[in-house]
Amino acid sequence: MASIYSINKGINKPIEFKGLKAQYIGYLAIGLVILLVLFATMYIIGINLLVCILIISAAGTTLFMTVYRLSYKYGEYGLLKKAAKQYIPTYLRFKSRKLFIQLNPNSDKARRNDG
Template sequence: MPVYQINKGINKPIEFKGLKAQYIGYLAGGLVSLLMFFALMYISGLPVYLCIAIISALGTGLFFQVFKLSHKYGQYGLMKRTARRCLPGYLKFNSRKLFTRLKN
């Protein structure tokens, strides 16, 4: 009879080195964009040391910002924050017909 291991990580968010959920994707996308930006600067003829210095500074800023957002908002907090901005400040109704018809 084979012995199977039980996966105890069901319904838990993906986590990598302290980054949770969508922030892993944000960091990966940022790193890919930095790589393309480095290639663009190198092809345009900038000195290599200048390219490396600029990309290192931008990469450090990217890491700090993504980790800061991950720790501040958690797994779904950033999505909730952006969704909250789309909500109207108040709703205005000119009649009560909408609410009186709900009973039927």
């Protein structure tokens, strides 16, 4: 007898929509909402409709090209890794070796305390 439930084979795979992976879908959605608000604002202010459409079309094309380029270049986590790399210090400075001596279980001090 065949099971009525299908097996989900997409477990632990990143979300993908038309080539966009993971967080880039959100970036594109947020960008489109911003463009919608910008269009509405320009239209309410009284800017000519054709000018509004041209500006939003150019900005939308730039948005799509940028998001797709970032998705292709960095992949699922690459852009987050690039942003996190800024917070890694170039070097660490310690005034004492105490921390490292306590970490080493084979140090003389550790041997003296065991026996």
